[in-house]
Amino acid sequence: MPSAQTREGLADKVYQAVKQSIFDFQLLPGERFSENTLAQQLNVSRTPVRQALFHLEREGYVEVLFRSGWQVKALDFDYYDELYDLRIVLECEAVRRLCALSLAERRVALAAQQRFWIDSAPSTLGASVAKEDEAFHRALVAATNNRQFLQLHSDITEKMRRVRRLDFTQQHRLHATYQQHQAILHALYAQRCEEALRLLTLHISESKAAVRTITLLRLQQARETAQAAHPRESPSRART
CATH class of the missing domain: 1.10.10.10 (Winged helix-like DNA-binding domain superfamily/Winged helix DNA-binding domain)
Incomplete structure (x- = not known):
């Protein structure tokens, strides 16, 4: 046994x-x-x-x-949209609290993000970027030193992973992620809080729209593949 x-x-x-x-x-x-x-x-x-x-x-x-x-x-896109909106609220509050720290404290809190998104060339494009993206957004929330914020953010991240990871399957979205993360970090280092908030909101909103488009495309492709492989099966197996 x-x-x-x-x-x-x-x-x-x-x-x-x-x-x-x-x-x-x-x-x-x-x-x-x-x-x-x-x-x-x-x-x-x-x-x-x-x-x-x-x-x-x-x-x-x-x-x-x-x-x-x-x-x-x-797939319930209304549900995922609500999670994206909740992320915006939570991460924007994290950025406001980051802006209340000294520049030195901010640099310590975001040191790992500085090394990956700014100091290193974007040569690694693939699954690792999805993990680093999660780490970037987690770092913003972790800097608040609020355990409930961080736990809520972790729960949201897990619930979104089914669709959010698709944002890193296309080259133009990978490059956009690098550029937007760099811009957010530069705004935080320059103590331009309102700009950082605007950039972060735009970044998450663009990801929300892109993920819906990519997910629907992948789902259509998967259905077509399944129907080609099993043409006599009921189409209900591909129901959303």
Whole structure:
């Protein structure tokens, strides 16, 4: 019988695999699936599959259907828009508090962001930029030294990751992120608080619009691929 540690490891493996399939649109919004199917595909028992799915359900990626297995949750853009708006409010308050610090304190709080976004050439364009982008925005909030702010921001970031990471799949959006982060940092170092607030609001708003466009495009491409591979299947598997 597998140990508790082994079971937890298997559940985490399933969790990561299913989550990545959702992120990559291999499991489409609205698509139904069973625990048995996943267990067979991942070569594990149903127990770690069920544990992983309940974890994903708590995070809002899947939902259980009464006597009908599981389903990938549909993309609710109104929900994501609200999260983007909440980010603007929270991060703008963080910037106001950053501006109340001395320039020396500001530079210490943002030292890692200075090194990545300004001192280093933008040579690394890809998945690592998504992580560094999250670190940039987290650093703004962390500088407030308010643990509740930071926890709320972390929760929002996790909920948005399903779509927000797509903002870093196109070169022009990667370059825009570099330029906008640099501009925000320069404004903060120059003690131009209102400019930093304006730039930050514009940056997040542009990301919100771009993510919706990119997500819809990726979803359309995934549907077309799925229909080409399984032309006789019901179109309901690609429902949003």
